[in-house]
Amino acid sequence: MSEEPLPYKKSLDLRSRLMRLVGSAFDPRAWMHLFKIINYYNYSHVSQLRVMKIGAEPSISPDAVFANGERIVLGDRVRIGSRCHLWAGPAKGRIIVGDDVLFGPDVMLTAASYNYNRGSPVTEQPMSEGDIVIGNDVWLATRCVVLPGARIGDGAIIAAGAVVKGEIPAMAIAAGSPARVVSQREVTHRPAD
Incomplete structure (x- = not known):
């Protein structure tokens, strides 16, 4: 039995790469896609920041995404990592974030969810909303929801990848889906300046 040879990725030579670049520069579909990206960035980031209540000294990644910013409140010194999504509800669900909160990359907060048992398609169903309240000095690790x-x-x-519904007490370390308290945080305060 002969084995079939494994494929290799083809590398383009310099001339082929230049031709691909020139073709892309004159392709109207590429320019239309660029306008779509600019439009998305404006309505999901720039225009939302204008209506949000943001405390002093924020650090917000330029690729963070917001929805219904008029119902989002960020405290002082909040740090929002790359590709985070903060979606307040479309009617009343608020997101309230305290001071000194750290968002790792890809964190998702949503204050609304579809009622999936009221017909089809799901996207045309009414939404259930609930405020999300995050205290001070909280760390939301990578990809938690x-x-x-x-x-x-x-x-x-x-913890990274945790799914939070319900309440997590102060100073708790929570992990899993759904998130459960797995440990307690012990804080030693840094010396005063």
Whole structure:
């Protein structure tokens, strides 16, 4: 039995890469896509920042995405990492974030969810909303998800990939899906300046 040879990725030579570049520069579809990206960035980031209540000294990644910014409140010194999504509800669901909160990359907060048992398609169903309240000095690690109605107490840490619904007490370390308290945070304060 002869084995079929494994394929190799083809490398383009310099001339082929230049031709591809020239073709892309004159392709109207590429320019239309650029306008779509600019439009998306404007309505999901730039225009939302104008209506949000943002505390002093924020650090917000340029690729963070917001929805219904008029119902989002960020405290002082909040740090929002790359590709985070903060979606307040379309009617009343708020997102309230305390001071000194750290968002790792790809964190998702949504204050609304579809009612999926009221017909089809799901996207045409009414939404259930609930405020998300995050205390001070909270760390939301990479790719955690916070669902409508969640409450996270001061000093809590939410582990990477955790899904938070309900309440996480102050100073708790929570992990899993759904997130459960797995440890307690012990804080030693840094010396005063």
